[in-house]
Each structure stands twice: as C-alpha cells, then as structure tokens.
Amino acid sequence: MTQLPDPAEALPSHRELFYGGEWHAPRQRQYRETLNPGNGSVITSVAEADPQDVDAAVQAAAEAYPAWRSTAPAQRAGYLRKAAELIRKHAAELAMIDALNTGNPIAEMLSDANVAAANLDYFAGLIPMIKGETIPRESDQFHYTLREPLGVVARIVAYNHPVMFAGGKMAAPLAAGNTVIVKPPEQAPLSCLRLAEILADVFPPGVLNILPGSVPCGQSLSTHPLVKKITLIGSVPTGKAIQRAAADTLKPTLFELGGKNALLAFPDADIGRLVDGITRGMNFTWAGQSCGSTSRVFLHELHHDEVVLRVLERVQAMYKPGVPTDMATTMGPVISKVAQERVLSFIASGKQEGAHLALGGVVPSNNPAIEGGYFVEPTVFTNVQPHMRIAREEIFGPVMSVFKWKDEAEVLRQVNDTTYGLTAAVYTQNMTTAQRTVAQIEAGFIWVNQVGRHFLGVPFGGVKESGTGREEGLDELLSFTQTKSVNLNLA
Structure with missing residues (x-):
C-alpha cells in the first residue's frame, strides 16, 4: 500500500515564479489565494505573474534555447528520463497536493x-523520429529537409489534472529541442510549483520554467513575439481568446478544449x-x-429502462x-464556489425545461467532514430533449443526460448536433455496425465498447x-518542429 505524506508536509516550500533556474518574487508583489475545494479553506497564497514577469521568463527561456536545441538527442533523452524518474519518486506527494x-x-x-512520467519516457524514446527526408530530383540537384525546433513554447494546463498535464505536456516540446x-x-x-522544485536541478537553467498567473499571464504569453507556439487544455472561450491574441504574431496553437461527448448504445450492446x-x-x-x-448517453428504447435502472444503482453504490x-473517498467536489453555482444552475434549467431528475441534483448535506466544500451529488437526468441546455452546453460537472432513441439516422443527427467534437463511445457487438457508426460520428477520438482510456x-x-x-x-512531437528545406546545386 502506498505510504501517503502528510498534506501540510507535501506542499511546496516556494510560492514564487520559477524561471531561468531560479525563484523570483513577482515584480508587482501580487499574490493570489489558492483554496482547498474540499472544505473551502485557504491553503496559501501564490505569486501572480504580470506582463513584466512574463517577459523576464520568456527572455530566460529564449537565452537557454540555443544551447538546448544543440544538445545531442541522446543527452536530451537522458534529461527527460531523469525527470520521469524523479516524478515517479515523488508521485505520492504530488498526488496529495493535487x-x-x-x-x-x-x-x-x-x-x-506516473502518467506524466510515462509521457516523458515515451517522448524521450521518440527523439530519433525527429528527422528529415531526401527528395530525388534531377542529377545535378540534391534536396533534403531538416526538422528543427520552434524556440520558446508556452503550455497552459487545466485544473482537473495539474501535475499530469504539466509533467506530461512538457515532454514533447522539450524532446524536440x-x-x-x-x-x-x-x-x-501548487503541484506545478512542487514539480518545479523537484526538477529544478534536472534541466539547464531556463529550459523549463513554471509561471503561475491568471488571465494577464496567459494573454502576455499569447502575444509575446518570442513565444513561438502556445498550447491550451481548457475551455472553448479561453481557446478562442488565445487564438485571437496569438494572431498578431502568427504563432501556431495546439488546443484540447471542451466536449459534449456522446455515448451511443445499440440494441445488441x-x-x-x-x-x-x-x-x-x-x-x-x-x-x-x-x-x-x-455526458450525453443515447439508449435504444429496447433497453433504455433496464439500463437506466442499473446505472442509477451503480452510481449510487460507487x-x-x-x-x-x-483514500476511501470515491468522488470529489468541483473546483470552486463559482463552478458549484454554475453546475446547480444547469440542474435547475434541466428541471425547468422538463427533463426528469432521476438522481442527485443537490449539494450533499449529510457529511459534516465536507461542510463548506464545493460538492454536488452525482446527477442523472432522463427524458432529456436535444433543445435543452443540459443537452447542448458543456457543464463540466457531475451531470449526465440520458436520451431515448429508436431511429438510427435521427440519433446520429442528434449525436452530431453540437459545436463540440472531442470524444464519443459506441456500444455494439456487431463490428459492421461499429465501423458504420464510427465513420459518421464527428469526434476526434472514439471508443468502441469502452470509454475514457488514453x-x-x-x-x-x-x-x-x-x-x-x-x-x-508522434503528431504531437512533430508539431513542435518546423521543416527547413535545403537545395544543393551539384553542377
């Protein structure tokens, strides 16, 4: 059994900005309180990077770039593997912080x-795939291409898995140079600051920088001319704002944004x-x-009632x-009071628009240990119709919408009738049905007879x-490179 650290002892000792291999106080002395969503209490205050801080961090990263890009591929891989080793060693305390x-x-x-560490090891092993091509042409001309890194890359990560995203998403751009x-x-x-402490002596100064902040920090990273690519795991509005901000410097972006994902079950599932x-x-x-x-579950009328009953029993039990x-807890709170109020407003709208609240929908009130926390009970709506808010908007909370269907063409229209297209799941024992359905669903990743795995x-x-x-x-690794073409005149 994993030995868990004391929560207070796991916290990082630094609350500042980490760049250029050192810790820096924010220039405007701005700090933001960070909370424990489980009880609403303040844990500590953390530095807020303003545009001046962002510029200093970007300059430090830009200064470190020429040496890092010139580091031998095997040596770069060694740095990443060392980082993976240390992250695994500190996995329990990082989990406790998160x-x-x-x-x-x-x-x-x-x-x-461990997922973050696996990403670092994986991309360390992929470094040899960063290679160019030779292009045959006429006998007196020789053409070849080179894959080169971009420069300074900014990665903005989400709050649902901070250390997994921070540790894992640094891997590909670092591997590419x-x-x-x-x-x-x-x-x-907080876990990202602890990650900076753990990895402070692994990479050369300026190669890895951790810059806590809010909207001004993200805006400055998006517009800074020395930031050559910016990525986001977050909401659609934030992605659009970053895309607009990045447009003036024509920097490429990589976004994993919201989803209103469908699970479609056929009668033979x-x-x-x-x-x-x-x-x-x-x-x-x-x-x-x-x-x-x-969050959108489409059940055929032949098994709808049986499946709903069994799902409700399973959710209540689990x-x-x-x-x-x-360690005994199986469900946590949403991230903030604002998020809790947003989720409850969606639940209210679902009831008001005529969906049937089959389970949950309230703040739990029978556990004094979580009083003050931002909890919402697991919630399931049935009799959901496509026009309802709970059917169309991403709630980002514990609210499931169940639909009943009987016509395949119509249900596929409903599955695709959304501005989102991240994931989907299809349940059927007929592989012909599965392949036909996969071809018609508009989503980037589709599971068949399972969900959620990466x-x-x-x-x-x-x-x-x-x-x-x-x-x-490999697509991710190569997206942090650019192609240079070379022509040699042999005449």
Whole structure:
C-alpha cells in the first residue's frame, strides 16, 4: 500500500515564479489565494505573474534555447528520463497536493504523476523520429529537409489534472529541442510549483520554467513575439481568446478544449459492459470535470429502462462525495464556489425545461467532514430533449443526460448536433455496425465498447470547437518542429 505524506508536509516550500533556474518574487508583489475545494479553506497564497514577469521568463527561456536545441538527442533523452524518474519518486506527494488543491480523490490522483512520467519516457524514446527526408530530383540537384525546433513554447494546463498535464505536456516540446514555459491553472497551481522544485536541478537553467498567473499571464504569453507556439487544455472561450491574441504574431496553437461527448448504445450492446461504461464514462470521481466525459448517453428504447435502472444503482453504490485526501473517498467536489453555482444552475434549467431528475441534483448535506466544500451529488437526468441546455452546453460537472432513441439516422443527427467534437463511445457487438457508426460520428477520438482510456502513441484531440492538433503521439512531437528545406546545386 502506498505510504501517503502528510498534506501540510507535501506542499511546496516556494510560492514564487520559477524561471531561468531560479525563484523570483513577482515584480508587482501580487499574490493570489489558492483554496482547498474540499472544505473551502485557504491553503496559501501564490505569486501572480504580470506582463513584466512574463517577459523576464520568456527572455530566460529564449537565452537557454540555443544551447538546448544543440544538445545531442541522446543527452536530451537522458534529461527527460531523469525527470520521469524523479516524478515517479515523488508521485505520492504530488498526488496529495493535487487532491488538496483540486479536490480530486487521492486514490485516483496517485496515477497522475506516473502518467506524466510515462509521457516523458515515451517522448524521450521518440527523439530519433525527429528527422528529415531526401527528395530525388534531377542529377545535378540534391534536396533534403531538416526538422528543427520552434524556440520558446508556452503550455497552459487545466485544473482537473495539474501535475499530469504539466509533467506530461512538457515532454514533447522539450524532446524536440524547445524551451518551455508552463502556466499552471490559477485555481490549482501548487503541484506545478512542487514539480518545479523537484526538477529544478534536472534541466539547464531556463529550459523549463513554471509561471503561475491568471488571465494577464496567459494573454502576455499569447502575444509575446518570442513565444513561438502556445498550447491550451481548457475551455472553448479561453481557446478562442488565445487564438485571437496569438494572431498578431502568427504563432501556431495546439488546443484540447471542451466536449459534449456522446455515448451511443445499440440494441445488441452487452448490457453489463454498457452499464459499466456509462457509469465510468461520466468521470463522477472528479465530479465530471473532464473534457472527455461522455455526458450525453443515447439508449435504444429496447433497453433504455433496464439500463437506466442499473446505472442509477451503480452510481449510487460507487460514488460517495467525501474528503479528497481520504483514500476511501470515491468522488470529489468541483473546483470552486463559482463552478458549484454554475453546475446547480444547469440542474435547475434541466428541471425547468422538463427533463426528469432521476438522481442527485443537490449539494450533499449529510457529511459534516465536507461542510463548506464545493460538492454536488452525482446527477442523472432522463427524458432529456436535444433543445435543452443540459443537452447542448458543456457543464463540466457531475451531470449526465440520458436520451431515448429508436431511429438510427435521427440519433446520429442528434449525436452530431453540437459545436463540440472531442470524444464519443459506441456500444455494439456487431463490428459492421461499429465501423458504420464510427465513420459518421464527428469526434476526434472514439471508443468502441469502452470509454475514457488514453493510449500513448494513439493521437488524441478534437474536431470542430473541441480543439486543434493531436497529442500523445508522434503528431504531437512533430508539431513542435518546423521543416527547413535545403537545395544543393551539384553542377
């Protein structure tokens, strides 16, 4: 059994900005309180980077770039593998910090640091794939291409899995020879600061920089001319704002944004597997706060009633809101009071528009240990219609919408009738049906007879307003490079 550290002892000792290999106080002495969503209490205050701080960090990363890009590929891989080793060593304390600062249950967060480490090892191994091509032409001309890094890359990560995203998403740009600035989520920056402490002596100064901040920090990174690419895991409005800000410098972007993901079950679906998939696909463990949650469930009329009954029983049995740092807890809170009020407003609108509230929909009130926390009970609506808000907008909370269908063409129209297109799941025992349906669903990643899993080497990303580009594979690595073509005149 994993030995868990004391929450207070796991916290980072630094609360400042990390760039150029050193810790820096914010120039305007601005700090923001960061909270424990499990009880609403203040944990500590963390530095807020303003545009001057961003410029200093970018300058430090730009100064470190020429030496880092010239570092031998095998040596770069060694740096990444060392970082992976240290992250694994400190996995329990990083999980504890994220449980305290995000509200996600500690039992689930224990895997996040290991996922980050696996990404670092994976991209270290992919470095030899950064290679050019020779292009045959006429005999007196020789053409070839080179793959070169971009420069300074900024990666803005989300609050639902801070250390997993920060540790994992630095891997590809560093492997490609870029220097990196990670902006932690403003709601939960503490694990990223601890990550900076752990990795401070691994990379040369300025190669990896951690810059906590809020909107001004993100805006400055988006517009800075020395930042050559910016990426985001976050909401669609934030992605659009960054895209607009980045336009003046024509810097490329890579976005994993929101989702209103469908789980479509055909009449021949294996009922046991389907019930398990519906239950787990909503990600109730972290209060539905996942862009990939299958929050729209389409059940055929032949099995609708049976499946709904079994799902309700399973959800009630599996997910009990509790103290996030307790290993027995199976469901955490949403990230903030604002998020809690937003989720409750969606629940109110669902009831008002005529959906049937089959489960949950309220703030739990029978556990004094979580009083003051931002909890919402696992919530399931049935009799949901396509025009309702809960059917169309991303809630980013523990709210599942269930639809009943009988016509395949119409249900596929409803599945695709959204501006999102991140993930989807299809349940059927007929592979012809599966392949026909996969071809028609507008989403970037589709599971068949399971949900939620990611696989290193398999590209992950969205279509429509759910994002641009692909991550978790060779596509991600190459997206942090640019092609240079060379012509040699041999005449």
